[in-house]
Amino acid sequence: MLFKTLSGRYQIVKHLGGGGFGQTYLAEDKQLPGNPLCVVKQLQPKATDSFTLEVARRLFDREAQVLYKLGNHDQIPRLLAHFEEDKEFYLIQDFIEGHEIKQELPSDKKFSETQVIALCREILKILEFVHQQDVIHRDIKPSNLIRRKQDGKIVLIDFGAVKQVSTHEGNNDGNTTLTVSIGSPGYMPNEQLGGKPRFCSDIYAVGMLGIQALTGIAPSQLPEDPATGETIWRDKVQVSQQFAQGKSILISLDTRNQKNLR
Incomplete structure (x- = not known):
């Protein structure tokens, strides 16, 4: 080529x-x-x-x-x-000139709570627009986020895995369905692994990216609670209760995504 x-x-x-x-x-x-x-x-x-x-x-x-x-x-x-x-x-x-966000997340670096909030809010504001178009990205991860050289803003790339939601692609519960699971290990919630991504699946990925920035540990390397399947991370950092519950970030989301995150 x-x-x-x-x-x-x-x-x-x-x-x-x-x-x-x-x-x-x-x-x-x-x-x-x-x-x-x-x-x-x-x-x-x-x-x-x-x-x-x-x-x-x-x-x-x-x-x-x-x-x-x-x-x-x-x-x-x-x-x-x-x-x-x-x-x-x-x-x-x-073509977006800049560097991937994964370059800002080396294993020996940990973001502060304030820095993580700022990072997640910017990504979520982009997702707010994406979801308003009834589209699920399905592959939110550091390598699909570019820090634009021109102005320092984050740009969301690689929509090869996009899922457009329509009323013709739902089950009896009104949830979207898929025959395949697409995404990246560590950033995918269980419903996406099962081939049924929702808007909240993208938000979950942003949350895991935030945890990675906070702990310096890739999501796939974090342990899980065997009883609940929840990722164990709070013992590795000191954060406020409000942050741990996601309330510090919720104000950047529209009403639909706030419900999905809870």
Whole structure:
């Protein structure tokens, strides 16, 4: 793929990474002055038969519509283009110059209570917008949060795992359902592990990220209470009762997300 030009416009200059949803590249837009950088996400169907391609095309179009809507937020990358080429699908998004939040969370560093509150509030304000669009991100983690160099704000990236909620995708209880679980170990609550993410699943991930910042320990390395399954962390730090109960952060959430967090 290196130096390949897609859609006669986007020239690949660097491979950024990949996973179950495809590959991500850095590219130059050859049709704009200065050839600005952008991010290319290549989505690769598991098979290329006509039925699989049609299903992939429908899901790809729906995801592109969600990303286009979400890109109205200053702290979410804009969708610049989406197209199909040689039976593969491509999303073109803004390139966010900065560093991943995981670089701010080394194991030998612990955030103060005040710093964790500020971090979680900023992430939750972005999620408030995402959830208002009836979208669940499903993969909130330090590597999917970029500290933008331009202004120091956090940008939420990698919406490859987004789940759009609709009234046609619920069970008798009105809860959204999925056939697969998607996310990252340590940041996923039980309902998401079971393939049934909810809005509160994203909030849980933010909480685990906050605990990681506070303790200096990755969520997957923290012990669990065998009786309740709750993560054990309060014995590792000194925090206020209000903070431990989440009340210090609740004021940044809309009414729906406040109910989900309790």
